[in-house]
Amino acid sequence: MNEAQTYAVTQGKGPMLVIAGAGTGKTRTLVHRVAHLVEQGVDANSILLLTFTRAAASEMLTRARELNPACADVQGGTFHSVAHRLLRTYGESIELPRSFTIIDPADVQQIIKGVVAELGVKQKGDRKFPRNRTIADLISKSRNLELSLEETVFRHAEQLAGYLDRLERVAKAFTQAKRDQALVDYDDLLFLTEELLKTQPHVRKELGHRWRYILVDEYQDTNAVQARLLEWLTTEHQNVMVVGDDAQSIYAFRGARVENILEFPKRFINTKVVKLERNYRSTQPILDLTNEVISRAEEGFAKNLYTEKTGGVRPELLRPREQKAQSRQVMERIRELLDQGVRPKEIAVIFRAGRDSFDLESALRAERLPFVKYGGINFVALSHVKDVMAHLRVLANPLDFLSWQRLLMLLPKVGPKTAQQIIAYLVDLNSPEEYGPKLASLPQATKYPGLKNLSELFVSLARPNAEPIRLMEEVLEYYEPICVDAYEDYPRRLKDLKELPGLASQSSTLWEFLADTVLDPPAGEPGEVPADPLTLSTAHSAKGKEWPHLFVIWASEGRFPAFAAMDDPQAVEEERRLMYVACTRAAKSLTIFSPQEQYFEGTGFRRLDVSRFLDDLPPEMLKKPQKGPIFPVPEPSSPESRGSMSQARPYKVGAKVSHQAFGQGKVMGYKGNDKILVHFGSHGLKTLMLRLANLSSV
DNA sequence: GTGTGGGCAATTTTT
DNA sequence: TTGCCCACAC
Ligand SMILES: Nc1ncnc2c1ncn2[C@@H]1O[C@H](COP(=O)(O)OP(=O)(O)OP(=O)(O)O)[C@@H](O)[C@H]1O
Numbered sequence A: 001m002n003e004a005q006t007y008a009v010t011q012g013k014g015p016m017l018v019i020a021g022a023g024t025g026k027t028r029t030l031v032h033r034v035a036h037l038v039e040q041g042v043d044a045n046s047i048l049l050l051t052f053t054r055a056a057a058s059e060m061l062t063r064a065r066e067l068n069p070a071c072a073d074v075q076g077g078t079f080h081s082v083a084h085r086l087l088r089t090y091g092e093s094i095e096l097p098r099s100f101t102i103i104d105p106a107d108v109q110q111i112i113k114g115v116v117a118e119l120g121v122k123q124k125g126d127r128k129f130p131r132n133r134t135i136a137d138l139i140s141k142s143r144n145l146e147l148s149l150e151e152t153v154f155r156h157a158e159q160l161a162g163y164l165d166r167l168e169r170v171a172k173a174f175t176q177a178k179r180d181q182a183l184v185d186y187d188d189l190l191f192l193t194e195e196l197l198k199t200q201p202h203v204r205k206e207l208g209h210r211w212r213y214i215l216v217d218e219y220q221d222t223n224a225v226q227a228r229l230l231e232w233l234t235t236e237h238q239n240v241m242v243v244g245d246d247a248q249s250i251y252a253f254r255g256a257r258v259e260n261i262l263e264f265p266k267r268f269i270n271t272k273v274v275k276l277e278r279n280y281r282s283t284q285p286i287l288d289l290t291n292e293v294i295s296r297a298e299e300g301f302a303k304n305l306y307t308e309k310t311g312g313v314r315p316e317l318l319r320p321r322e323q324k325a326q327s328r329q330v331m332e333r334i335r336e337l338l339d340q341g342v343r344p345k346e347i348a349v350i351f352r353a354g355r356d357s358f359d360l361e362s363a364l365r366a367e368r369l370p371f372v373k374y375g376g377i378n379f380v381a382l383s384h385v386k387d388v389m390a391h392l393r394v395l396a397n398p399l400d401f402l403s404w405q406r407l408l409m410l411l412p413k414v415g416p417k418t419a420q421q422i423i424a425y426l427v428d429l430n431s432p433e434e435y436g437p438k439l440a441s442l443p444q445a446t447k448y449p450g451l452k453n454l455s456e457l458f459v460s461l462a463r464p465n466a467e468p469i470r471l472m473e474e475v476l477e478y479y480e481p482i483c484v485d486a487y488e489d490y491p492r493r494l495k496d497l498k499e500l501p502g503l504a505s506q507s508s509t510l511w512e513f514l515a516d517t518v519l520d521p522p523a524g525e526p527g528e529v530p531a532d533p534l535t536l537s538t539a540h541s542a543k544g545k546e547w548p549h550l551f552v553i554w555a556s557e558g559r560f561p562a563f564a565a566m567d568d569p570q571a572v573e574e575e576r577r578l579m580y581v582a583c584t585r586a587a588k589s590l591t592i593f594s595p596q597e598q599y600f601e602g603t604g605f606r607r608l609d610v611s612r613f614l615d616d617l618p619p620e621m622l623k624k625p626q627k628g629p630i631f632p633v634p635e636p637s638s639p640e641s642r643g644s645m646s647q648a649r650p651y652k653v654g655a656k657v658s659h660q661a662f663g664q665g666k667v668m669g670y671k672g673n674d675k676i677l678v679h680f681g682s683h684g685l686k687t688l689m690l691r692l693a694n695l696s697s698v
Numbered sequence B: 001g002t003g004t005g006g007g008c009a010a011t012t013t014t015t
Numbered sequence C: 001t002t003g004c005c006c007a008c009a010c
Helices: A003-010 A026-039 A054-067 A069-073 A079-094 A105-119 A132-145 A149-156 A158-180 A186-199 A201-210 A224-234 A284-295 A323-339 A354-366 A383-396 A401-408 A416-426 A432-440 A450-461 A468-486 A490-497 A500-504 A510-519 A569-583
Strands: A016-019 A047-051 A075-078 A213-216 A240-244 A272-274 A316-318 A347-351 A371-374 A534-538 A547-552 A586-593 A597-600 A604-607 A656-659 A663-671 A675-680 A684-689
Touching: A003 A026, A003 A272, A016 A026, A026 A047, A026 A054, A026 A069, A026 A213, A026 A240, A047 A054, A047 A079, A054 A069, A054 A075, A075 A079, A079 A186, A079 A201, A079 A224, A079 A510, A105 A132, A105 A158, A105 A401, A132 A149, A132 A158, A132 A186, A132 A224, A149 A158, A186 A201, A186 A224, A201 A224, A213 A224, A224 A240, A284 A569, A284 A586, A323 A347, A323 A354, A323 A547, A323 A586, A323 A684, A347 A354, A354 A371, A354 A534, A383 A401, A383 A432, A383 A450, A383 A468, A383 A490, A383 A510, A401 A416, A432 A450, A450 A468, A468 A490, A468 A500, A468 A510, A500 A510, A547 A569, A569 A586, A656 A675
Parallel strands: A016 A240, A016 A272, A047 A075, A047 A213, A213 A240, A316 A586, A347 A534, A347 A547, A371 A534, A547 A586
Antiparallel strands: A597 A604, A656 A663, A663 A675, A675 A684
């Protein structure tokens, strides 16, 4: 710990703000402070650590425990998960039903869909009517920004202004539908908790006593209601430490307010402000690049990070012709690193959007290189997984008609109408013991034989204290035949379902399991968790992490920044910060790929420029492919003809050449037309793709 | 009312 | 590649 870090770690009571750039040890300081407090005799139970993801919380707590085993009892989680726990305990005092369940964005969209149909606000053939997803995002945005829907539409979706009155009706009906079914969405968790703390002084007091120290990581990405929650939780003692970096604020799109961190000292009087400037993560060449990237932001961030690490390689920009060539080149570079003895765990590939890695994923699978992927679609959003979860959700919440509808429609000959008719009989259900008998005695029971099986399932599921894994096993046994019937591609889906018991076994109660799957969806693809995988991650999901060797792909205009962001200057600035976050994850090497072309349905290939965030950087900061046709050998015009064009053998056998990673070596020969054999003193004989190696003569 | 197949558009980021 | 709408057959 350096001096500034030590100061932050050892400060006594009162508010503190650590605001500093990437890799300066903010998170580490937070962890050490937790351990320090415990060392000083603070009860671990009375410390609350709030983080951006639950994974971050458990990682930090693990690190704290390594410093001091007594940290095991420190409380941690996201704002959402802590809010959930509070509502489970105290929710009844604000008239929240005990049986409330949390819904995910897909459920929200389902409810919106139902509401739109019910209100009849969408005219037939109206092509411009916003998608359910768009409406859901808009409503959430207006809540998080705490603006009226009108204001939100006006600012962020002007093209929908004509639908405003209808959208308002949809929003209202959506709120009512949630209330009727005791459903709580992500935003509700925060706002209901605020209501709880605001209206229930005894709860506030109790919590003020329970949590004497509150620490928050990534504070730049919190929204207005989260900041208020923090104030409510700390009114009693003001022992609050927040850390963050305004230059890394990347969630404004969902209502995060960078003002939270900037104005923290105003909200908490006598705040001690700590700034850190020494970077412990990256080499100087990487910092030179990232400092430059962020210095070009409109806000003019004054970041001046330095390191005492010496040496390091210059970040490099490569311009593959298109997606396939990009994947090939990334694979090639990864192979080189692995050949040098780098572990896959030390390598990550970062990109803007979840789908940006699809092509690379197939390449990795073909080469049997194991990887984990963070970001993009998640496992619990798969429709067959949701089918299964619906059966468990109604066990917890009898009023969850959304789930009833879903599971009823799985029965043969039951569609939306029949499901609604059946649901009309289910409204007075109170507890799972009643489900089986009720379903069996339904007037529709004879006409729809599926109801009998369902009834039997619920008879055996009606065990209030059963472990989630047991319940899961029963539901799966029931559901698997349905899955086979319902989906053409059932083998793949059955394979996914096999992962569910494992997931369920990690929670000890049904409530916990349901909340966990929604609040902490398992990352990436289900199944085998490889021992030493490469990491693929969206830039958002990479926040707060680091890897020795980093590749950023699709750094081209239209992809990063995304087309969708390009006509809103504020969105472009957020993309810039996102690029900064991406690049600052690198410790030792940073290689950026910017494909020159992208294929569009219909119009074919279109040229893409280098991302504006990286354009015009001096070659001292970013090594670029040489311009001009001579060298490196141009990409073949189509993947099929690969190799056949590179006739050039630019180095004589025996010539001395230099390579970015391997240093100096001697050309030993060629392999085919596109591979060169070079002997490097320290690294031995290497076969390199001529096109990618970027050798230079010495 | 339910099930199915064709056509067509859209596709950022996440607790 | 998915997901949604629509028209049509049972
Ligand atoms: N005083 C120190 N001595 C040695 N290593 C340190 C020190 N402080 C931080 N580090 C290391 O620097 C790296 C970055 O630290 P950390 O993740 O805490 O930074 P951060 O400020 O939270 O970064 P970011 O904002 O980019 O997420 C980590 O590998 C950490 O172990």
